[in-house]
Amino acid sequence: MSKPYNRLDIDQAVVLLVDHQAGLLSLVRDFQPDQFKNNVLAVADLAAYFKLPTILTTSFEEGPNGPLMPELKAQFPDAPYIARPGQINAWDNPDFVAAIKATGRKQLIIAGVVTEVCVAFVALSAIAEGYEVFAVTDASGTFNAVARDAAWNRMSSAGVQLINWFGVACELHRDWRRDVEGLATLLANHIPDYRNLMTSYGAFKGAHRDPQAA
Amino acid sequence: MSKPYNRLDIDQAVVLLVDHQAGLLSLVRDFQPDQFKNNVLAVADLAAYFKLPTILTTSFEEGPNGPLMPELKAQFPDAPYIARPGQINAWDNPDFVAAIKATGRKQLIIAGVVTEVCVAFVALSAIAEGYEVFAVTDASGTFNAVARDAAWNRMSSAGVQLINWFGVACELHRDWRRDVEGLATLLANHIPDYRNLMTSYGAFKGAHRDPQAA
Amino acid sequence: MSKPYNRLDIDQAVVLLVDHQAGLLSLVRDFQPDQFKNNVLAVADLAAYFKLPTILTTSFEEGPNGPLMPELKAQFPDAPYIARPGQINAWDNPDFVAAIKATGRKQLIIAGVVTEVCVAFVALSAIAEGYEVFAVTDASGTFNAVARDAAWNRMSSAGVQLINWFGVACELHRDWRRDVEGLATLLANHIPDYRNLMTSYGAFKGAHRDPQAA
Amino acid sequence: MSKPYNRLDIDQAVVLLVDHQAGLLSLVRDFQPDQFKNNVLAVADLAAYFKLPTILTTSFEEGPNGPLMPELKAQFPDAPYIARPGQINAWDNPDFVAAIKATGRKQLIIAGVVTEVCVAFVALSAIAEGYEVFAVTDASGTFNAVARDAAWNRMSSAGVQLINWFGVACELHRDWRRDVEGLATLLANHIPDYRNLMTSYGAFKGAHRDPQAA
Amino acid sequence: MSKPYNRLDIDQAVVLLVDHQAGLLSLVRDFQPDQFKNNVLAVADLAAYFKLPTILTTSFEEGPNGPLMPELKAQFPDAPYIARPGQINAWDNPDFVAAIKATGRKQLIIAGVVTEVCVAFVALSAIAEGYEVFAVTDASGTFNAVARDAAWNRMSSAGVQLINWFGVACELHRDWRRDVEGLATLLANHIPDYRNLMTSYGAFKGAHRDPQAA
């Protein structure tokens, strides 16, 4: 009756960042803007930190949808970058799927805008082909909370796992001893409350353990 | 363990608009009124745009429930129109079911008022007969968010897929290249933020790509 | 892949009203008090209207939990009334189960206070014994929305169907022609917006179709 | 101790529409987008309906702030249109103030984006010069409800009157007999619930009093 | 620096019920419907209980606005009833003002739909003529909480006192000993939590102090 708990694994996971474009981002209203930007950059940072293969894709970036967030381009200069000529579901783009297959990995960590389309369509397609799919709930945004709830329901019903970026980071890291400084820096750079804890801790100890902000 | 992802298909889908009547609309309080009206008209517009067979039905329209929204009648003058003499579940009306069967299609896109009755009863009946059922979450309204949550839970547990109108439009369209102007117009007419993007884009380019508002 | 849609049936359904006691009602904060009282009385009214066997039970009513809402006692003077001597899960009380079995019915409509205990425990026990169980979401209350969400999740995962009183009434009634006046009165007495529709309708028509308030 | 109640007067009022530009509109998050667009167009419609002098102004419209909403331009082709070269407070622009003074009127109805700057700065400047100032609360938007609350507080403390577009329309109209059809059309075009009432009323009466939608 | 606290006085107060009409009630969304209906009936009950002169007025009741709530008509069969032929501000109707003046009283308790028009316009007019004005906050409704906040701000800035029906009842009653049974009945009939307290109290005491429900 119980089945194995397949954790996210740094040797099995790929990160797919789908359509975080300047125009489309203005549609996102299920998160407060500062919070959403921070969450997207946190996913990017964790992908970089764990050296996960990362694939970028955009939809019509020369039109109203606008260009990809410059921070993402800057962080992954060598990542596969698929500017889709028209496919709404990135999975319909052979280059996108090929880039995933080229990694040989089976765990997909997906974030995108908007949740019910750019994330859900890819997620459902990937599940259907046997991938383990993790939708990053807080780095994927849409028009409002009602739209989000429906998108989550549809993905979850199909077997997609819902997880926030913090959960992804912790499930990948597994043990603080793997790199205390690295994980602490990642958390402090994206969780103000955690940085506060580290600031106080550093002051109390008279030590200089506060990681440098990005 | 994985099953195929059967997408909404313009050759397989039928749209069922159930009981969007002037009186019943006053019961809807899980959406803000401007938003809900816009969502219902968006479903009508997408049905027309994708030329999906569309079926209208009402419950006791000569009584307090009131007449169908005039915009819907106007948009689908030739659609099957079943003014039910009493059946609460439209599926209990043989003409309604016959109209669906006459299309030979197996994907039902349902929106209606109120969600837990006019939408859910039809959805559950259709699932039981083997249809693929998609409830349009944001063009279906009810008394409050708690009522909506329960209705979604009951439908989802039975296999109904929950999806907002934007998701429906995008899953049907599949590729922007199918008709860029058409989809952009549909979106801009019902998503103010998207129209803003197009207005700015048009101004920046000095072009006149902004589609005409309805 | 699809299974039959077993609707609530006036010949199969029993109503269980569990622990709507004056003291316990003060614990309910996931509904606004006017709304919750109205919902509970609506379930009572529909039980009476559809002549469904109805079973009342209380927990320690002579202590702080307080007596049953007097309106319920008054409405069902001849119903089985099980003042439990201590069992928290009413299903643990043989008289309660015996009263259900005596009806020979298999569909249980349950409402109670608080949701995660008085409703959920009975619902889970009944599901385990093969009953079809419907939890009346808006006539069952608890400490806050978070408690409600968890209780719904636990029940739904076990196969309990979540449905509000309006859904129950409509699924039982099936066709307005069964008794237009009766259903309209039930709705108007518990849905102010529906009464408003009827008031306007009556005035416009110059008729006196507005059902008498209770 | 009491002072006169100076009502909005169709012979004394001017409408100022400040910076409803496509880019700036994407910053507005204290209203749901469908609702806000509707409210802004309602103010434009009431200005046109009551033939109030109307003044349009924009800030840097050729830059990221984007062009004025095309609907506003279209509705007031002959209105003074001040594309400010840099002044953030429109009152600092002599042409803007001159346009107001040219009307000879003393009641200013102001709506704009964002509330605490484009509306509040003009409102505070105008109050200081002895105008009666009415800020249209629901056609003025900003980053979030907290920003709105502070902006309202600052304006109200200075003597600005807060009023929504519906209040403006009703205070100007004063008596339905002035033009029943006209006011009803204005309301129905921007209040879905009011249109529903008119649709039902029209149907019940068998008359065709439902005003044409725009 | 301090001024006298002029309390509501049963010999000085008049109740004005403005436009609680079946159609207009469907516009009210800043209160949950069960709650709002209860609040309006509570004001009516307190007016009757304290034998306050009460004046009813409606706006275009033969049109879409609909007839007055039947409960109000029934409760005040002999009250002045001004069906206004067109004036939006009831104060513009000479019969309405005459009815107030005929009472010789100076404290006006006003409730109505919608708050920013039917209540605020009357309130501002009355303040300007030297009346003490009390707006009943929870028996006056409007489109949403933002509209309510602005209406409250405008009234409060002009000197109107904001008070809910419970405050009105308690300020009028002053001392429980004036009539314990009467006030308790009024409260229990409109505050479910208070009825629960009385039910438990009655049960504990073995007494029959629970007042009869209406």
Add this chain to the structure above:
Amino acid sequence: MSKPYNRLDIDQAVVLLVDHQAGLLSLVRDFQPDQFKNNVLAVADLAAYFKLPTILTTSFEEGPNGPLMPELKAQFPDAPYIARPGQINAWDNPDFVAAIKATGRKQLIIAGVVTEVCVAFVALSAIAEGYEVFAVTDASGTFNAVARDAAWNRMSSAGVQLINWFGVACELHRDWRRDVEGLATLLANHIPDYRNLMTSYGAFKGAHRDPQAA
């Protein structure tokens, strides 16, 4: 144009605890129950800590309103305790006013249930007699946030100052050096986040500065 800032002063302030009775507390829904109880006990603790004269009063405590919270009785065994025989406004009770006058103090810190009656009536009466009045916003509760907002508006318009218990404590204490341990204990006992800070601080320092919980 500026007036002096009269701070709360430990030699001038009196604490009035009005009607925190077991029955009436069940009416309070504008605060979450754990939070409200904590706030009330915090006011009691600060009154005791600063040795402020404290006056307790109740309304009909032998009836459904129920007895005073036992914790308050226990904490102030020798305080004036006025069980009012019927006056709703405690200021109408001569013993209550006499108890205040006996202190010779002019700053009243008032908390009670419910806000718009038990707190506001006393506050307005006291303002009218020239007292400085501080309503403790978070130790005063009522039916819902709308009721609270109106009550605050009425009190504030009359000159009552709104302040939470934390503000009261800090304004009275003025300087940490007056008693570091004492204030820290008060805060930690009623602000879980502050206790967490002290727990971490104590652990980091290896010291035992964490004050004992009550």
Add this chain to the structure above:
Amino acid sequence: MSKPYNRLDIDQAVVLLVDHQAGLLSLVRDFQPDQFKNNVLAVADLAAYFKLPTILTTSFEEGPNGPLMPELKAQFPDAPYIARPGQINAWDNPDFVAAIKATGRKQLIIAGVVTEVCVAFVALSAIAEGYEVFAVTDASGTFNAVARDAAWNRMSSAGVQLINWFGVACELHRDWRRDVEGLATLLANHIPDYRNLMTSYGAFKGAHRDPQAA
């Protein structure tokens, strides 16, 4: 089609308290702080009351995460206490799993901070090994409600049962007659509304049944 309802059983259940540390607690924002602290202490109290084996664990308690809540340490001085040297998922710590196995029990009641990591990882691992897992929803906290919703979804999809502390207590107790005083004390100490009921009840009866507060 139905499966047995395995209730929580005092002879089968173990309580796991995971990472309720002073620093991590400052990250919890999906509950109000007073409420969350109360909930955590309620779980501790019920574990002690039912004499359930209880296991404590912390993550890096000498760093910014801070020490365990002192109240938990104090309440379970002899419980297994696993200060994990680095494992994020407590299940990866052999001592933690060994402590669970040593109890020979199969029902795990888990509460912790934060929900999607410290609770979910343990829960998923335990489910995979065949345990029955109950996540205590209101004694587990995280960054915000969106994070909670996703965490619940992931756990529930894997078979974890969601239940609040009140549900746990009632399911374990089963019958009030097992120990009326004990359960009443537990409830009254952590549910202010329940204490109010008992206070009133005690006063009405003239008895001293109010259990002593902790």
Add this chain to the structure above:
Amino acid sequence: MSKPYNRLDIDQAVVLLVDHQAGLLSLVRDFQPDQFKNNVLAVADLAAYFKLPTILTTSFEEGPNGPLMPELKAQFPDAPYIARPGQINAWDNPDFVAAIKATGRKQLIIAGVVTEVCVAFVALSAIAEGYEVFAVTDASGTFNAVARDAAWNRMSSAGVQLINWFGVACELHRDWRRDVEGLATLLANHIPDYRNLMTSYGAFKGAHRDPQAA
């Protein structure tokens, strides 16, 4: 009747940053943490950008309150820094007041933690001495929205002006032509939606006007 509108002036304004300490920040719950941190840094950036004299102060920074946010120290290395030895109201610290007076300026822009104490006490003291006081609403935080509302009310009643950081920046800047690049950079660095507009604008124009992120 009207009084002059004294705008914030770069030659008259001083910025006071009060107690933004790592420990105290964990108490702030009326803003989402990412948002609050961003707002505080925005005030710091605008102070630096407009070269406003800026004064830093802390309360007991070596204790649980924790050290000042390192970013603030880093940005104003030469600013007066008053580590108060105990005064809760910074105005009671002579060095703090002296630092203000040394600037010779009369407009105080205050932000701090927590709002009702660290901000309000200073604001009320400064108003009493004739300063113009502006409380930065969104860079001042407290326990919850109810605490904030009361603090705003108290300050506003005393003449403090409430304004968010965006309003401060715009009122100081006055005209875009003063420095287009500078203001745009400030806005883009702290308003994600504004950066998106600039990103799209830059891409459309093929220009590189997007200011560098900090």
